[in-house]
Amino acid sequence: MxxxxxxxxxxxxxxxxxxxxxxxxxxxxxxxxxxxxxxxxxxxxxxxxxxxxFSALGKDILIMLPGRKETSGGMPPMTGEGTRDITLQDAESILRLPDVEQIAPLVVGQSEISRGARARESLVLGANAAFFTIRQIKLARGQMLPDIPLDQPSPVCVIGETLRQELFSAESALGSWVDVDAYRCRVIGILADTGTGLGMNMSEALILPVASAMQIYNTEGLFRVMIDVRVAQDMKNLIPRVEQIMRERHDGQLDVTLITPDSILxxxxxxxxxxxxxxxxxxxxxxxxxxxxxxxxxxxxxxxxxxxxxxxxxxxxxxxxxxxxxxxxxxxxxxxxxxxxxxxxxxxxxxxxxxxxxxxxxxxxxxxxxxxxxxxxxxxxxxxxxxxxxxxxxxxxxxxxxxxx
Structure with missing residues (x-):
């Protein structure tokens, strides 16, 4: 053997x-x-x-996009395209619901950001102060966007760290003016470097008030609205009420889609x-x-x-x-x-x-x-x-x- x-x-x-x-x-x-x-x-x-x-959004965030898609476990629409725009007035009407803590209307675009001879193509976000809280965005220095009415433009902006380096190098950016296409705004804050989130590289982004972004891109429609719900357990009850408001405001037609982070996940x-x-x-x-x-x-x-x-x-x-x-x-x-x-x-x-x-x-x-x-x-x-x-x-x-x- x-x-x-x-x-x-x-x-x-x-x-x-x-x-x-x-x-x-x-x-x-x-x-x-x-x-x-x-x-x-x-x-x-x-x-x-x-x-x-998507899990970073938390379980108490409801996202509203233009366009209607009946979902049954499939992917919800993510492009923000629809037959009728979501307006700031629509967003403000949702904010009045008792179960809604705050909202963050968004306008998204791509523009040339310049300062003197330096310029680069970059992501531009029109948002409000609540956006920083909802997305848990932190500042390295300076301050976030002012808490002003949604329809009030203001020539201020917050920029990402990479954008700051390319436009200002070793100089101080706070208090300086930059051009977004033909629009001028003053830098009041610098974002902490948090990398990419939901497909957006925030370190290369410029964030300014939503009304200012609507002026730059000549639009009345929002890319999406992020809704912060007071109690996550009330999400299911809130969705039909939001749909009812949008149906009433859009002449009886429900032309928006409401999605939750759980459904996306x-x-x-x-x-x-x-x-x-x-x-x-x-x-x-x-x-x-x-x-x-x-x-x-x-x-x-x-x-x-x-x-x-x-x-x-x-x-x-x-x-x-x-x-x-x-x-x-x-x-x-x-x-x-x-x-x-x-x-x-x-x-x-x-x-x-x-x-x-x-x-x-x-x-x-x-x-x-x-x-x-x-x-x-x-x-x-x-x-x-x-x-x-x-x-x-x-x-x-x-x-x-x-x-x-």
């Missing part, structure tokens, strides 16, 4: 004798595991990033979870291909090592022990290839996190462990037929076949 330690030593020597073949099989299996873990990690990172963006979570599993399945195909390669290589190895098989059987090795030797070689290849692929995938995800620090690229434990397990199982299954073929050889015929060559 061959001891386990001897089997491991025998399999290791066999793998080292065929270095090129061993290397090719290691690469094939490592690529399979790399594909599964890397694709899953990137998909999961994107999923966690999107969910984190559920929709994104379902979609992105399916995508993550789909790309993991695509990566798993490469593991199957690697398994086929191991089977072919093992068949070739069996045909080339008939004398060795015959000698082992002549020395008393059983068919089961011969089969175990060839299976062990394939499993060792799969395990080492899987560990190599897993290491490479983690290095790639680490590099992706350095490149995109806002996105938590990381493969979940189930993906890493499943990829490694599947790699080993593929090696075991695909090597079983060639190994059984070797085990079935009669020692005399194997030796005679080799001597006859």
């Amino acid at each position: 061959i001891r386990t330690a001897d089997q491991l030593a025998f399999a290791s020597r066999a793998l080292l004798r065929q270095r090129f073949r061993t290397l090719m099989q290691l690469i094939a299996m490592s690529i399979g595991v790399l594909a599964v873990v890397l694709l899953t990690g990137m998909g999961e990172g994107g999923r966690q990033y999107v969910l984190g963006e 559920r929709a994104f979570d379902n979609i992105l979870s399916i995508l993550t599993l789909a790309i993991a399945g695509i990566g798993a195909i490469s593991l199957f291909v690697a398994g086929v390669l191991i089977m072919n290589m093992t068949l070739i190895t069996v045909s080339q090592r008939t004398a060795e098989i015959g000698l082992l059987k002549a020395l008393g090795a059983s068919s089961q022990e011969v089969r175990s030797l060839f299976v062990l070689e394939a499993v060792m290849l799969s395990l080492f290839g899987g560990l190599l692929g897993l290491t490479l995938a983690q290095l790639c995800l680490w590099g992706a996190r350095l490149k995109f620090p806002d996105i938590p690229f990381a493969a979940p434990l189930w993906a890493s462990s499943s990829a490694l397990l599947i790699a080993v199982v593929c090696g075991l299954l695909f090597s079983w037929i060639p190994a059984s073929r070797a085990a079935a050889m009669a020692p005399v015929l194997a030796l005679a076949h080799q001597n006859g060559k």
